[in-house]
Amino acid sequence: MSGLSQIVGSTSGVAHIAEVTSTGKLQVVDSAVASALGGSLTVADSAVASALGGTLTVADSAVASALGGTLTVSDTGVISALGGTLSVSAPAISATSAVQKNAVSVTDASTESTTALDLDTVRRVAVFGNVNDASGSIKVEVSMDNVTYFESEEAMIYVNSSGDFFKTVEMDARYVIFKYTNNSGSTKVLTLNTSYKA
DSSP, X not given: OXXXXXXXXXXXXXXXXXXEOTTSOEEEOOHHHHHHHTTOOOOOOHHHHHHHTTOOOOOOHHHHHHHTTOOOOOOXXXXXXXXXXXXXXXOOXXXXXXXXXXXXXXXXXXXXXXXXXXXXXXXXXXXXXXXXOTTOEEEEEEESSSSSOEEEEEEEEEOOTTSEXXXXXXXXXXXXXXXXXXXXXXXEEEEEEEEEEO
């Protein structure tokens, strides 16, 4: 029997479209109505939409399954209240790399320092390079005003047996400089690079 004949043939002039099951759930029994819903429920009453706060929770697992996890809202008032769109955006991540020192000769008993690196809101910076001083190290000094600098012992960068070094330094200070002091007894050559993402 078609949905139309069910409505026309219903008793007492009441359309037999849905019924309450023994568990107190509302079930659509008219196949034409069920088909017309097509997995979407439209809330057209603005007061109902307002009371729902833009959200309709489907507790019946069979209905939730039939909806496929999606509820279509076609009422313009509800769409307007929802803002129409839910989006997540993130700023693009860009890497900043620089050669702070490129094969610079550092004479014995002298110090070579980089210029101040303004990290702004960056909190991690990679430092890497080479100095032909296997017993040497690179000191890290930090500042909040680019005037007064303080040495960070925990961020000391050590050189391996081949002269290479690498360390990711984490800090909350805005400005940082890297400093190599040559105490080897002879001239050494320093190359130092920095890289960070913002």
